[in-house]
Amino acid sequence: xxxxxxxxxxxxxxxxxxxxxxxxARQLSTAVAEGRLVRTHRGWYxxxxxxxxxxxxxxxxxxxxxxxxxDGAIVSHRTAAALHRLPLLHDAKVGVRPAHLTVPRxxxxxxxxxxxxxxxxxxxxxxxxxxxxxxxGVARTIADLARTxxxxxxxxxADHALRVGMLTLDELRDxxxxxxxxHGALSLRRVADFADGRSANPGESLSRxxxxxxxxxxxxxxxxxxxxxxxxxxxxxxxxWDGRLVGEFDGKTKYTxxxxxxxxxxxxxxxxKVREDEIRALGIQVVRWIWSDILAPGRLRRILREGLRLLExxxxxxxxxxxxxxx
Numbered sequence: 186x187x188x189x190x191x192x193x194x195x196x197x198x199x200x201x202x203x204x205x206x207x208x209x210a211r212q213l214s215t216a217v218a219e220g221r222l223v224r225t226h227r228g229w230y231x232x233x234x235x236x237x238x239x240x241x242x243x244x245x246x247x248x249x250x251x252x253x254x255x256d257g258a259i260v261s262h263r264t265a266a267a268l269h270r271l272p273l274l275h276d277a278k279v280g281v282r283p284a285h286l287t288v289p290r291x292x293x294x295x296x297x298x299x300x301x302x303x304x305x306x307x308x309x310x311x312x313x314x315x316x317x318x319x320x321x322g323v324a325r326t327i328a329d330l331a332r333t334x335x336x337x338x339x340x341x342x343a344d345h346a347l348r349v350g351m352l353t354l355d356e357l358r359d360x361x362x363x364x365x366x367x368h369g370a371l372s373l374r375r376v377a378d379f380a381d382g383r384s385a386n387p388g389e390s391l392s393r394x395x396x397x398x399x400x401x402x403x404x405x406x407x408x409x410x411x412x413x414x415x416x417x418x419x420x421x422x423x424x425x426w427d428g429r430l431v432g433e434f435d436g437k438t439k440y441t442x443x444x445x446x447x448x449x450x451x452x453x454x455x456x457x458k459v460r461e462d463e464i465r466a467l468g469i470q471v472v473r474w475i476w477s478d479i480l481a482p483g484r485l486r487r488i489l490r491e492g493l494r495l496l497e498x499x500x501x502x503x504x505x506x507x508x509x510x511x512x
Contacts, residue, residue, distance in 0.1 A: 188212045190222065194234025197225050197245040199252065225249065226282070226299055242281040243267035244316050250284035250300035251318060259307055259319040261287040262333060265326040268315045269351070271342040272387040274334075287321065287329075303329075308363075311356075323351045324360040331376040332369025337394045339376035344390040347382030354380065383407040383510055388434045388476060389423055395482045396424075402489060405432065408510040411467060416506070419463045428507045430492050431464060433473045470496050 191206055192198045203213055213230060216222035222230050225245050234241075247260045247268065262285035266273050273279075283296060287303045294304045311322020321329065323346050331339025346352045354377070361377040364370045379397070384390040384407060396402055409425035412418055424432035461471050472492035478484045 187221075188216055190216070190232050192232055194232045195241055195245075196234075197229050197231050197248040200228045200230070203230070239276060239281060240267055240270065243284070244318075246281045246284040246299070247316075247318055250286050253297075254286045254300050254302065255288050257307075258286040258288045258302070259309075259312065259321060260315075261285050261303060261321045261326065262301075262329045265321045266330055266342055268318070268320050269323055269326055269346075271323070271326065271330075272345050272390075274338045274341055274387070274391070303333075305367075311352075324356045327352075327357065327376070328360045328364055328373050331373040332364065332367065336372050336375055336379075337391055339372065340379055340394050341387045341390040343376055343380035344382060344384040345387065347380055348384065381407060385423070386434075386436060388436045388479065391479050392424070392432075392434050392474070392485070395479055395485055396489070398482065399486055399489070402426070406509050410508040410510070411464065411469070412506040412508070413463075413467070414506070419467065420460050421510075422464070425507075425509075428469065429496055430470050430472065430489075432489065432492070433461075433471065434479075435473055435475050 188208060190203075190208070192202070200210065200213060204210075213222065217224050217230070221232075223233055225231050226249050229245075229249050231245055243264055247264050250264070251258060251260065260268060263273060263276075263279065264281075264284040264286075267276070267281070283299050283301050285301045285303065287305050287307055289307045290304045292304050293302065295302045307321075309322050309325040311324055313320055313322055320326075327339060327342045327346060330342050343357060347354065347357075357380060358377045361370070361373045364373055379393075381393070384393060389407075393405070393407075397404065403426065405424035405426050407424065408421055409428075409431070410418070410421045411428075422431040423434050426432075464471050470492045472488050474485050474488050478488060
């Protein structure tokens with residue numbers, strides 16, 4: 186007889202929960218071997234459900250951490266970011282375990298295979314509940330990321346939150362003030378000063394972080410719109426330096442994401458080539474880069490420098506109309 190599991194698909198439950206409804210350890214092991222049950226962590230399981238992927242895994246990890254963690258804990262840091270659907274740099278490499286919790290005490294931080302405990306004040310006006318779990322608010326979550334995971338991670342999360350309206354710059358700056366004097370507060374302040382909701386995706390956000398480390402390049406304008414002298418729209422570009430050099434980040438969905446239903450992605454790529462030719466016809470040099478270039482900053486620097494070099498052998502720009510998008 187096949188064992189039935191009266192638990193929500195995708196949600197974690199403990200061996201103790203199973204025993205309370207009459208399911209034995211042997212039945213659990215058999216179900217795991219047959220693929221009808223997934224062993225989440227030691228002593229924890231879930232019935233495979235329609236919701237899968239990394240966020241669902243973060244939810245399960247947070248469930249286990251809260252069950253095993255101290256009273257009064259709240260989901261925070263990278264785990265909270267995943268629950269808020271904020272982008273996380275290197276998430277696949279870091280993994281979903283251990284989950285991160287913050288507890289309202291001055292000391293007593295610890296780490297186990299399932300949980301990292303951060304002792305800290307929890308005062309957070311934006312704290313919320315997600316999937317039935319207490320979670321730090323968006324501003325506090327970004328602050329924790331910036332303080333503990335660094336500038337790049339904080340910027341990618343903050344840019345996304347600003348772009349989709351999850352928080353405002355004033356809210357982020359107020360949060361930075363609340364953390365003044367804490368470990369990592371300088372990194373958080375830099376994130377609050379640098380974050381920009383005009384970045385369209387994490388690749389563009391990380392590009393800005395990397396470019397900011399190149400002293401020979403001024404900060405680029407974002408999402409600049411160019412028109413021909415007769416007023417005809419030409420393009421909106423990712424990055425722009427003085428209307429002379431523009432940069433485009435090519436994510437893997439750059440072209441396919443612009444294809445209409447049933448449209449050949451090759452046609453989209455052709456339109457992109459025509460668009461780039463029209464930009465160059467205005468006397469503007471175009472450079473492109475991809476994820477691997479951002480992750481090897483020396484390559485991105487060479488790409489940008491080559492763009493500047495080519496400008497030296499190019500006639501001056503046509504008097505195109507350039508419209509800047511303001512933050």
